[in-house]
Amino acid sequence: MAVKISFKLNGEDVSINVDDHVTLMDMLREEFDLFGAKEGCGYGECGSCTVLVDDKAVNSCLMLAVAVNGRSVLTIEGLAGPRGELDPLQKSFVEKGAVQCGFCTPGMIMSAKALLLEKPCPTEEEIRKGMAGNLCRCTGYAKIVEAIKAASERGCSCGKDS
Amino acid sequence: MxxxxxxxxxxxxxxxxxxxxxxxxxxxxxxxxxxxxxxxxxxxxxxxxxxLRRIPGLQEMDFSDGELCIGAMVTHRMIEKAELIRDKYSLLADAVDNLGSVQVRNVATIGGNICNAAPSADTAAPLVALGARLVVEGPAGERQIPIDEFFKGPGKTDLGAGEILRCIRIPALPQGAGSCYIKHARRKAMDLPLLGIAVIIVPDANMVCREARIALSLAGPKPFRAEQAEAFVTGKPLSEEVWKQAGEIAVGESNPRSSFRTTAAYRRKMIGTLIPRAAAVSLQRVNRAWMKG
Amino acid sequence: MAKTLEPKTKEMEFTSIGQRVPKLDAWDKVQGKTMYIHDVKLPRMLHGKILWSKYAHARIVSIDTSKAEQLPGVRAVITGYNTPEIRCGFIKDNPVLKKDKVRQYRDEVAAVAADTPEIAEEAIKLIDVVYEELPGVFDPEEAMQEGAPLIHEDKGSNVLKLPWKMICGDVEEGRKQADYIVEETYKLPFVTHCCLGTSGCIAQFDAKGNLTVYSPTQIRYLAQKDFQEALNALGLKGKKVKVIQTAIGGGFGSKLDTYPFEFITILLAYYTGRPVKLVYSREEEFFASPGRQPVRAKISQGCTKEGKLTFRDVEMILDNGAYTSWGATTPSVMMMPISSLYQVPNIRYVAKCVHTNNIYSTAMRGYGNPQATFAIESQLDTLAEKAGIDPWEFRMINRNKPGEITPQKFEVGSCGMKECLEAVKEKLQWDEKRGKGNGRGVGIASLIHVGGGARIYKSDGCGTILKLDDFGKVSLLTSASDMGQGSETVLAQIVAEELGLHVEDVDVIMKDTNLEIWDAGAHASRSTFVAGNSALYAARKAKEEILEFAATMLKEPKENLYLRDRMLYSRNNPEVSMTIDKLLRAAHFRTNGRQIVVSEFYDPPTQMLDREMKGNFSAAYTYGVHGVEVEVDKETGQIKILKMVIAMDVGRAINPMAVEGQLEGGGAMGLGYSLMEELHLEKGKVLNGNFLDYKIMTFPDMPPIESVIVETYDEKGPFGAKGIGEPPLVGSAPAIANAVWDALGVRIRELPITPEKIVAALEGKKGS
The missing domain is CATH 3.30.43.10 (Uridine Diphospho-n-acetylenolpyruvylglucosamine Reductase, domain 2)
Known part of the structure; x- marks a missing residue:
């Protein structure tokens, strides 16, 4: 059965008819052509499909599309500024070598975004714990941790060395 | 799908x-x-x-008259961040702290964790140790189920047709209690426990054990209290030796199984090893709690 | 930290080489703009799905597809009975759709193309297959016994006829010379790549019957050849195949062969006349995408009182699974450490690959090297201890040296083994930390790997085309593949350096068999070396043309001219300077002018292994040493890795950030292999095909990895570089096993090194 839902998608109000059983990830990919959220496992075990719902990181493969009715969804496509200027996280992922095959990268960055929204200057331990739901097979995570630290230093004013 | x-x-x-x-x-x-x-x-x-997401009240936590009431739709993330739970029910904070990922904890609820009745549910052993009561509403009205009667085996609960878990009531712990949950797993994150060990200790002023609760998950077909081990510890000085013996008694009360994840022998050995460790952490927390008080 | 070298090929400092240049495709990747196979949609595209076998070994009595065919939205249902036979694998023993019998759970029995993935999935369930179960065999040693069920009746035996035997010197003589000998058995598990992007492809025929396959393959050109053969089987002789590479969501060897699903997709596209996409679910990826081969290794080594190795004798049995892919050829690489890791005069190696009803295996990062090195390097510690020599000293005594020729006839050029050993010793604080016991310990392990390509095929070549435009920009068309390791960036750096341009002036194009020349594929850690040399030589040709034109135009001797920072300069005449783009326009817009386009095909100066399995099959060899410090909980058996040092002789780090990425990523994969990864099979069926139960390292699991880049400058490598893709995982497991030995005095001879095994070993030790 198709249901009409309305929500905020990357800052814009959208409405769409969606079947009850469709996941948020499938809706983003199939209906909105937003391919950033990737299906790495489909079971919430790899984090490649991570998007933000009301500023919280969720696995979009496990959330039903109908459940975002009235909420706000942010995907990797909505992270850069209006003229395409990269978010500090995106920038530092590039500069620090945190990207290899890149399949996990959008989910990784969205998880990091949620982490920094909640905790602008996390310690390394907090980064590792907060990012634990995102698997990467290429990098060994070291450069991702470095990138998140660098981005947090850019956006953080507490002056703490993390 | x-x-x-x-x-x-x-x-x-x-x-x-x-x-x-x-x-x-x-x-x-x-x-x-x-x-x-x-x-x-x-x-x-x-x-x-x-x-259940639009039903009012289910996402609330309430602490009054010494009793904690956690709505069925309270997420693990909310529990993780609740200072009160970290202070007063440390073992429950331990359990949600390392459950799944942030993404999972942001949406997964304590009610879901319990009602799914997976043997590996991280909150099960702590709730059993805490003597939680489940408030259930159904066609015939409301009833309360003690948690150890709620679990009927892997994937099975006492919930009848049309019944919905509304909230989990957790009685206050005695003054000066310390507690801990150890999730024994292979990885540091994103893992299911091979064994879950929940311990609550209530010492008296001379550090003699006034009350002890030990709940285990994955040590048998459903979470349970190691009552013989609890009885053994009660009234004894809280020494490492006593807890080692209690661990061994609990091994005798357990019936873990072997699977590709680990062996029954290893699980048994870990029950004996980790109960004293959980007790040691609980005891430290007692002291800390006293200092705070 | 890199030991800096004086640039040897230039009189000036490098501008691109040695820089931490961010990966060129990272900008798209961080914005979610990169198209993986999962993201590609073509007009009127259908979705394919495979019906897998229900049994590990069974006769197919009948297949009824009628119900599936009647389901609305289903466009084709194919089986081995209604399609021409296509076989894949290097000995072609794997029919892409099984007829008569199935030999493993992952056998393809039928396939469907439908309008949506959901319809395809529903249709698969409507196919009725009647099986008659056959007794299976799941242990290679049992499969070798007489009377064991035959997996392939036509082969007459479960043991593959492959030439895996190598003799160097005289092992018996070596035994006699030895004062100390150790003999042990090691066991390695099934593991799998776990690329975050699952396998998949899209096949499409045009109106003339030519085929285009979109695929994240690591071997565009070899795949093109395999698909061409499929067209022949379809009676489409003379039709063309084009392979378009989509972004690769992780490779690690998994995409080094062609597999039945790709041919099935081609068949579905052929029978429907529409593009068909088939992508594995994660569950399918775990059981249907072949992994790394399990190995049992019996190994003995001996040494003199002085610690010189006298012989190495290795026998292996490999569980080949039901069909043959590259997994069966990993012994050809295992020979490398067995013959050439340390100086060992007498060597014997025999390996048997045995069919079972288990799933089959393919290439995986290290290609046999991790298994062989685990046995060799673990045992070296035991032998050193027996001889009363410190394991680090023992390795120094026997280490490889620059310029040596090994018993397998490898011509070692540069060799930084000594530097790596010294660096790891220092970083680990070996002398202070070793031998303390009590739950803490340190361990090391060395490795050798091919670093200058590997002549597996008669050509190990790679082609480059460079097109210089009127604006001073370069199109670099390379046949190399990037699966995340950063080849495109490294190649751009090489070309930019040589042409005096900036990296951002170079556009790298690597995607289409119609556009680029040919390449043997992204394997054997060969891209930086082989594709790098190809790009370098192409750039030299282009430079030559530019300078020649400039010399004539400016009437300045050519040898005085050089390119740097987008400019042409003269060494002798400060008056001469011109921007490169202006120079290129001047060369183009004139009578008989032209744009500069050059091509290069580079094939390294190497030999194929001869009948004795000897020969210099790589143009350079990479060496490295892993060091770890562990703390083991004696009661729970849990290992905490306190520190991991990986020192690698990379020749020269063209991009140190990318090298570190390989070291850290390889280190993580090696730690997973060492500590937690294992695909559990029960009578051929995968029990843990998901990321919860097949455990790879997560963020909190990873210890700090210290990368030490040793630069020895290999004369044959581009700017001195050698390959580094695979080595960083090779030595992890033996280094950890050795550290566990140092910590507890127990030797774990089977991976993964789990707490259960440590607890059991400690109990065994107590008991003895």
């Missing part, structure tokens, strides 16, 4: 009616992190999914 109809009732009454109407073909949807996976894997095949 299988097609189903999704409902967002706005009251428990409405939800119960939907369950009654659709019987076996309906299932409740809480956070969905287990259920959606099971539907994708075709382990469950409901035609109707009744979401």
């Amino acid at each position: 299988r097609r189903f109809t999704y409902y967002e009732p706005e009251s428990l009454k409405e939800a119960i009616a939907l369950l009654e109407k659709n019987g076996e073909t309906a299932r409740l949807l809480a956070g969905g992190t287990d259920l959606i996976v099971e539907i994708k894997q075709e382990k469950k095949s409901p035609d109707h999914l009744v979401s």
Whole structure:
């Protein structure tokens, strides 16, 4: 059965008819052509499909599309500024070598975004714990941790060395 | 994924009616992190999914008269961040702290964790140790179920047709209690426990054990209290030696199984090893709690 | 930290080489703009799905597809009975759709193309297959016994006829010379790549019957050849095949062969006349995408009182699974450490690959080297201890040296083994930390790997085309593949350096068999070396043309001219300077002018292994040493890795950030292999095909990895560089096993090194 839902998608109000059983990830990919959220496992075990719902990181493969009715969804496509200027996280992922095959990268960055929204200057331990739901097979995570630290230093004013 | 109809009732009454109407073909949807996976894997095949997300009150936590009441739709993330739980029910904070990922904890609920009745549920052993009571509402009204009567085996609970868990009531712990939950797993994150060990200790002023509770998960078909070990410790000085012996007694009360994840022998050995460790951490927390007080 | 070298090929400092240049495709990747196979949609595209076998070994009595065919939205249902036979694998023993019998759970029995993935999935369930179960065999040693069920009746035996035997010197003589000998058995599990992007492809025929396959393959050109053969089987002789590479969501060897699903997709596209996409679910990826081969290794080594190795004798049995892919050829690489890791005069190696009803295996990062090195390097510690020599000293005594020729006839050029050993010793504080016991310990392990390509095929070549435009920009068309390791960036750096341009002036194009020349594929850690040399030589040709034109135009001797920072300069005449783009326009817009386009095909100066399995099959060899410090909980058996040092002789780090990425990523994969990864099979069926139960390292699991880049400048490598893709995982497991030995005095001879095994070993030790 198709249901009409309305929500905020990357800052814009959208409405769409969606079947009850469709996941948020499938809706983003199939209906909105937003391919950033990737299906790495489909079971919430790899984090490649991570998007933000009301500023919280969720696995979009496990959330039903109908459940975002009235909420706000942010995907990797909505992270850069209006003229395409990269978010500090995106920038530092590039500069620090945190990207290899890149399949996990959008989910990784969205998880990091949620982490920094909640905790602008996390310690390394907090980064590792907060990012634990995102698997990467290429990098060994070291450069991702470095990138998140660098981005947090850019956006953080507490002056703490993390 | 299988097609189903999704409902967002706005009251428990409405939800119960939907369950009654659709019987076996309906299932409740809480956070969905287990259920959606099971539907994708075709382990469950409901035609109707009744979401609890719009029902008022289910997402609330309330602490009054020394009793903690956690709504069924409270997420693990909310519990993780609740200072009060970290202070007063450390073992429950331990359990949610390392459950799944942030993404999972943001949506997965304590009610879902309990009602799914997976032997590996991280909150099960702590809630058993805490003597939680489950407040359930159904077609015939409300009833309360002690948690150790709630679990009936892997995937099985005492919930009857049309019944919905509303909240979990946790009685106050005695003054000066310390507690701890150890999740023994292979990885540091994103893992299921090979063994879950929950311990609560209440010492008296001379550090003699006034009360001890030991609850284990994955040490048998369902979570249980190691009552003989508890009885052994009670009234004894809280020494390492006493807890080692208690650990061994608990091993005798356990009946873990072997699978590709680990062996029964290893699980048994870890029960004996980790109960004293959980006790040691609990004891430290007692001291800390006293200092705070 | 890199030991800096004086640039040897230039009189000036490098501008691109040695810089931490961010990966060129990272900008798209961080914005979610990169298209993986999962993201590609073509007009009127259908979705394919495979019906897998229900049994590990069974006769197919009948297949009824009628119900599936009647389902609305289903466009084709194919089986081995209604399609021409296509076989894949290097000995072609794997029919892409099984007829008569199935030999493993992952056998393809039928396939469907439908309008949506959901319809395809539903249709698969409507196919009725009647099986008659056959007794299976799941242990290679049992499969070798007489009377064991035959997996392939036509082969007459479960043991593959492959030439895996190598003799160097005289092992018996070596035994006699030895004062100390150790003999042991090691066991390695099934593991799998776990690329975050699952396998998949899209096949499409045009109106003339030519085929285009979109695929994240690591071997565009070899795949093109395999698909061409499929067209022949379809009676489409003379039709063309084009392979378009989509972004690769992780490779690690998994995409080094062609597999039945790709041919099935081609068949579905052929029979429907529409593009068909088939992508594995994660569950399918776990059981249907072949992994790394399990190995049992009996190994003995001996040494003199002085610690010189006198012989190495290795026998292996490999569980080949039901069909043959590259997994069966990993012994050809295992020979490398067995013959050439340390100086060992007498060597014997025999390996048997045995069919079972288990799933089959393919290439995986290290290609046999991790298994062989685990046995060799673990045992070296035991032998050193027996001889009363410190394991680090023992390795120094026997280490490889620059310029040596090994018993397998490898001509070692540069060799930084000594530097790596010294660096790891220092970083680990070996002398202070070793031998303390009590739950803490340190361990090391060395490795050798091919670093200058590997002549597996008669050509190990790679082609480059460079097109210089009128604006001073370069199109670099390379046949190399990037699966995340950063080849495109490294190649751009090489070309920019040589042409005096900036990296951002170079556009790298690597995607289409019609556009680029040919390449043997992204394997054997060969891209930086082989594709790098190809790009370098192409750039030299282009430079030559530019300078020649400039010399004539400016009437300045050519040898005085050089390119740097987008400019042409003269060494002798400060008056001469011109921007490169202006120079290129001047060369183009004139009578008889032209744009500069050059091509190069580079094939390294190497030999194929001869009948004795000897020969210099790589143009350079990479060496490295892993060091770890562990703390083991004696009661729970849990290992905490306190520190991991990986020192690698990379020749020269063209991009140190990318090298570190390989070291850290390889280190993580090696730690997973060492500590937690294992695909559990029960009678051929995968029990843990998901990321919860097949455990790879997560963020909190990873210890700090210290990368030490040793630069020895290999004369044959581009700017001195050698390959580094695979080595960083090779030595992890033996280094950890050795550290566990140092910590507890127990030797774990089977991976993964789990707490259960440590607890059991400690109990065994107590008991003895």
